[in-house]
Amino acid sequence: NAGVTQTPKFRILKIGQSMTLQCTQDMNHNYMYWYRQDPGMGLKLIYYSVGAGITDKGEVPNGYNVSRSTTEDFPLRLELAAPSQTSVYFCASNNGGISTDTQYFGPGTRLTVL
């Protein structure tokens, strides 16, 4: 079990560029999440998904898009990168819903927008 994997590990973008952060889990979890963590701050939920084909906004969704075409993958898209999106992005997954399973995190993607 690889758990939750994320690519790339690091990326530098110029303002206005686009990119997709990849997230894959091999634990057959139904729920997946994207968070961002700014220095000295707690994790903030960007988007989450309760199953393939279903996504919903979290606390800070502006500037991001997601899709969930399979159980395993939950990519996060940045369309027009802005310096405010400089952050560390974590993907997570769990058996949400009626389970008390906590969330398991990937290693993160460090994104800098210049």
Add this chain to the structure above:
Amino acid sequence: RKEVEQDPGPFNVPEGATVAFNCTYSNSASQSFFWYRQDCRKEPKLLMSVYSSGNEDGRFTAQLNRASQYISLLIRDSKLSDSATYLCVVSANFGNEKLTFGTGTRLTIIP
């Protein structure tokens, strides 16, 4: 008021000492509570869940006080490897799909 509040520290504690952290939460309807550990430049990892009756895992003890809406973490006989940031995490429901994270308490164990 923040949903989950923690003292950011840093706590600098000599090896072998006992250290305690507290965390308060604002949503009285919160259902699940956790302590996560986050090492520098790494992802958060679950340290332990927190139950109403309190629970212990080796040198770590977690307590929940619903009436006062706070959670505590006690680390006994601290080790150098305990140096990390400890995140207090609260869920509004049993499904744990909406976790709210505190900003973390930074702990450094000094030899």
